[in-house]
Amino acid sequence: MTGLLLAALLLGVGATVFMDVVALLQKRLLGIPALNYALVGRWLGHIPGGTLIHKSIGNSSKIRGERILGWIAHYGIGMVFAVTFLALAGQDWLARPTLIPALAFGVTTVLAPFLVLQPGMGAGVAARKTPQPNTARLRSLFAHFSFGLGLWLAGFACSLALQIN
Structure with missing residues (x-):
């Protein structure tokens, strides 16, 4: 069981790294902005104080260490x-x-951001309150599609590295 858990953790990190590389390529080649994980950290940082849903996370007060909290959450969720x-x-x-x-x-x-993160950050269910909801939805869908592709690629790497039969 320990080997399977280690493989799962490596798989999650690998898939998340792949997702981030795809987002970086989209930003550099197509000018598509990546998600600001500091805002994810801000959202998470406000939860202990009782605020789960924000009108607009960008207008909410900053949280100390929000950027690192957001990135840790991103990889933890992966x-x-x-x-x-x-x-x-x-x-x-x-x-x-x-x-x-x-x-x-x-x-x-993609159900996680559609049903939890986006509503909590003030964007509404499936980004319905954003200026271009369909664009936001497609970007989220593509990001999570790339996570799935990353799972597959990281699966090959894990099976080879850990000699799983």
Whole structure:
């Protein structure tokens, strides 16, 4: 079980790194801004004080260490998603990673920002309160699609590195 948990954590970090590389390429090549994880940290930092839903997270008071908190949360969530994925897909998937389950799971994870993060940050369910909701939705969907692709690629790396049979 310890080997499977280690593989899941490595899978989560690998998939999240891939997602971030794709976001960086989108920013550099297409001028598409990446999510500001400091705002995620700000949102999380306000929760202990009782504020879960903001009118606009950008107008909410800054939280000390919000950028690092946001990035830690980003990678922590990636690892939790990977553990969940492997619990559903099983160790057999890790021995022979296949694309469709990883992509399907990655796309499914878009429900987290649609139903939790975006409403909490003031953007509404599935970004409905943003100036261009469909653009925001497609960007979120593409980011989570790239996470799924990253799961698949990281699955190959993990299976080779950890010699999983």
